[in-house]
Amino acid sequence: MIGKGMALKHAPLERLMHYHHFLSGRAKEGGSETVTSTEVAELVHMDDTLVRKDLAAIGVRGYPRVGFRADDILKAIRDVLGFDHTFRAIIIGAGRLGTAMAHYQGFTPFGVEVLGLFDSAPQKTGLSVGRFQVQPMAGLPLFVRNRGVEIAILTVPATAAQEVANVAVSAGVKAIWDFATTSLKVPSGVLVRHEHISVGIAELSYYLSHGQEA
Amino acid sequence: MIGKGMALKHAPLERLMHYHHFLSGRAKEGGSETVTSTEVAELVHMDDTLVRKDLAAIGVRGYPRVGFRADDILKAIRDVLGFDHTFRAIIIGAGRLGTAMAHYQGFTPFGVEVLGLFDSAPQKTGLSVGRFQVQPMAGLPLFVRNRGVEIAILTVPATAAQEVANVAVSAGVKAIWDFATTSLKVPSGVLVRHEHISVGIAELSYYLSHGQEA
DNA sequence: TAGATTGTTAATCGATTAACAATC
């Protein structure tokens, strides 16, 4: 059972997302309303006991001889991960990646709502990017406070990342999603999630160097 | 010691990248030529024994009372991960994300060289994107074979991902770096690395829902 | 009921940490 302060680690969290992805796909296709742990396990290439453990951990109960209701699983995952809350976000950095993010439609199903796009370059202020107009950094603190922004998505160059993060944090942002290749220093209580593209490169490169015979 | 078929798991690989990142940063700043395992450990918030284990595993030897030569570590990591080979890649999907990728400068230090950009939309053929001209999918198989392309970077919509992956694989690509939210089916022997943005969202959302008191 | 599947306890496995001898 998940208590308030309970810490779901990265790996189980990733598994839950995996279950969620497959089950919501299945639901769309009008599959059966119940699944067994074995079915889920096969879907995601895992042991069925681990599936049951994960589901037990988030409070889903199954029915012997029947399995689990797919809806129960989806609901429990959405509850635990907070997808039915709405969290407000801003994107900082209106470069190519920031622009791609500003157009991305995939946040809303997970309850993340992007409210604004900021950039430090004066010549970008006012430009239209998707449904946003680029705002200057000077307006950020007020915007964050007034709109209750909790997440800053950083798509700035590595050299600017720390400075921008500082501004965002002192404005009251609670989590930073960093796409730059740096390590940010933030006060405790602020989450930094690093999207380290270089780890992806490393994995590909390592596999191509050694892994192919495996 | 790392043998030919040795399988470095995801976690150690991520740690090696972490060491690499810090040590190459340190080198640029003209820091000391040696580091102790304790220093590295502090840098990346880990136990010093684990650092020594990781380094031993990739064949780096240290000097009692002195530490490790930073260069030795960097070289060993680059060797093991294959950064000094050159792997040829193409980007498939010239949308906003593909465009951002096409402009990205960060691949070369890790030995990944992007050679071309492809898109299935006829009206995009010939467009200039950074140093590339968008090529039609029809030309992909020949291009992959002639240029020895090993990596396909997929920045296409989820609905197109499987089909595009099939084309790339049958053309001879050995690894797929997938930025779409799907699960690809590929023949064994082909690596798929998924860059699942939704796991990032999940982590942020989970933390904002529960984690803050921790 | 018999049988399939859950839920849970016990066993295993692997990864991390602690302890300490070897080394320079």
Add this chain to the structure above:
DNA sequence: TAGATTGTTAATCGATTAACAATC
């Protein structure tokens, strides 16, 4: 030499898997 740091063996910890009783 004394002392700092490596390298490695042993202990611990946590996560995964196996076994099986409980349930419908």
